[in-house]
Amino acid sequence: xxxxxxxxxxxxxxxxxxxxxxxxxxxxxAGLNRAxxxxxxxxxxxxxxxxxxxxxRLTPEEARSLRALVTDFGQAExxxxxxxxxxxxxxxxxxxxxxxxxxxxxxxxxxxxLTHFACTSEDINNLSYALTIGSAIREVWMxxxxxxxxxxxxxxxxxxxxxxxxxxxxxxxxxxxxxxxFAVFVHRLERILTQVESTEYLxxxxxxxxxxxxxxxxxxxxxxxxxxxxxVTSLGLDWNPLTTQxxxxxxxxxxxxxxxxxxxxxxxxxxxxxxxxxMGYLTQIPQAGATGSSTMPHKINPIRFENAEANLELSSALxxxxxxxxxxxxxxxxxxxxxxxxxVGVALGHSLxxxxxxxxxxxxxxxxxxxxxxxxxxxxxxxxxxIQTVIRAEITAGRSSIADPYAMLKELTRGHRVGQVExxxxxxxxxxxxxxxxxxxxxTPAGYAGLASQLVDxxxx
Numbered sequence: 001x002x003x004x005x006x007x008x009x010x011x012x013x014x015x016x017x018x019x020x021x022x023x024x025x026x027x028x029x030a031g032l033n034r035a036x037x038x039x040x041x042x043x044x045x046x047x048x049x050x051x052x053x054x055x056x057r058l059t060p061e062e063a064r065s066l067r068a069l070v071t072d073f074g075q076a077e078x079x080x081x082x083x084x085x086x087x088x089x090x091x092x093x094x095x096x097x098x099x100x101x102x103x104x105x106x107x108x109x110x111x112x113x114l115t116h117f118a119c120t121s122e123d124i125n126n127l128s129y130a131l132t133i134g135s136a137i138r139e140v141w142m143x144x145x146x147x148x149x150x151x152x153x154x155x156x157x158x159x160x161x162x163x164x165x166x167x168x169x170x171x172x173x174x175x176x177x178x179x180x181x182f183a184v185f186v187h188r189l190e191r192i193l194t195q196v197e198s199t200e201y202l203x204x205x206x207x208x209x210x211x212x213x214x215x216x217x218x219x220x221x222x223x224x225x226x227x228x229x230x231x232v233t234s235l236g237l238d239w240n241p242l243t244t245q246x247x248x249x250x251x252x253x254x255x256x257x258x259x260x261x262x263x264x265x266x267x268x269x270x271x272x273x274x275x276x277x278x279m280g281y282l283t284q285i286p287q288a289g290a291t292g293s294s295t296m297p298h299k300i301n302p303i304r305f306e307n308a309e310a311n312l313e314l315s316s317a318l319x320x321x322x323x324x325x326x327x328x329x330x331x332x333x334x335x336x337x338x339x340x341x342x343x344v345g346v347a348l349g350h351s352l353x354x355x356x357x358x359x360x361x362x363x364x365x366x367x368x369x370x371x372x373x374x375x376x377x378x379x380x381x382x383x384x385x386x387i388q389t390v391i392r393a394e395i396t397a398g399r400s401s402i403a404d405p406y407a408m409l410k411e412l413t414r415g416h417r418v419g420q421v422e423x424x425x426x427x428x429x430x431x432x433x434x435x436x437x438x439x440x441x442x443x444t445p446a447g448y449a450g451l452a453s454q455l456v457d458x459x460x461x
Contacts (some may be wrong), residue, residue, distance in 0.1 A: 023312035027345030035128035092121035126247035156183035180452035245333035248325035304361030308354040
């Protein structure tokens with residue numbers, strides 16, 4: 001058998017690549033290395049701007065040329081780093097040598113020794129991960145998540161008045177509206193997404209064990225914690241003053257738990273929509289050229305939501321593992337986080353793929369009002385709740401002497417099909433006021449959705 005050409009192992013880099021485009025810009029090895037170069041360059045510029053250790057400030061043109069190593073980072077730099085790491089066997093050291101080579105090419109050897117000055121590899125890595133993960137969340141994942149919430153919001157308002165039989169424990173229950181049920185998911189998602197957006201992206205920059213020991217040895221007159229804070233915040237990150245060799249990754253655990261929570265809410269959405277489709281409440285719109293079954297030509301399968309379910313589960317499993325693993329490091333440092341963090345893109349990729357499928361799927365069904373109406377009309381017994389509640393109010397007001405209204409309605413409706421005629425006859429025989437009877441006679445399952453429509457307005461609050 002002829003061996004296949006080299007193939008991607010992950011479906012995110014193969015079959016589903018188009019759906020996760022954008023993440024690789026930040027959460028690939030190349031994206032990480034570009035961020036590492038950025039941190040190295042900015043630290044060197046920070047030191048020379050302040051003319052520390054007798055250095056002189058670079059000219060604007062020299063600074064622009066050095067920063068171009070970041071803005072122009074491409075295949076040549078990727079290849080050079082691969083060649084350097086083949087010798088160093090150390091990814092961050094390879095980045096340091098790349099920057100040094102650039103300094104030589106630019107005629108800036110006078111400041112070469114300030115490259116990676118007083119840094120441990122994790123000073124570079126933790127800032128690089130904070131930069132890349134933050135960018136991936138803000139620029140790629142969050143817009144997709146917000147787009148799903150926006151589509152759900154539109155569905156909530158469009159169908160706020162469409163009555164639907166609710167199902168608690170899978171059984172017919174007090175009606176709601178289609179729009180109100182979508183509004184519940186909008187409210188849940190937007191609350192969690194606000195929490196995701198509030199994430200602190202923490203960074204440390206304090207040397208081999210977080211003590212600034214090398215810094216102080218080089219110059220004891222500097223306020224190194226203040227320098228560290230200023231540098232970290234200049235990158236748009238939040239400063240962590242107390243760490244070991246590594247930044248403690250608590251912010252990452254918080255972020256991944258929130259994204260996993262988002263995934264689980266979306267998973268709930270997918271299972272509900274799948275069920276509504278199976279019940280006929282939602283009708284799938286045929287897509288031109290699509291095939292539902294290789295043998296049953298009539299089928300339109302809810303594949304968008306099934307695909308999303310599976311990918312949300314994969315994403316959450318990986319995010320849970322990341323959150324659990326990253327918050328533990330033996331003593332002042334171990335390497336378990338090194339390989340673990342390289343899977344952040346995979347975890348977010350499965351979530352992004354799910355978001356893409358959900359967003360598409362939300363535009364591929366219509367609300368089947370005929371089926372909704374038929375189901376409502378076939379379940380008049382759900383009005384038992386309304387009748388027994390009205391009787392209780394009448395008893396309290398002294399207008400009824402009925403002893404146990406709940407038991408009375410339970411006897412009438414539990415496990416029985418009761419139609420409009422039977423209910424009206426029952427209402428007419430009740431010991432309640434004429435006004436209460438008149439209200440109950442006009443009640444229908446479709447009209448028993450309470451404030452469901454108005455509740456959708458809370459999305460605007």
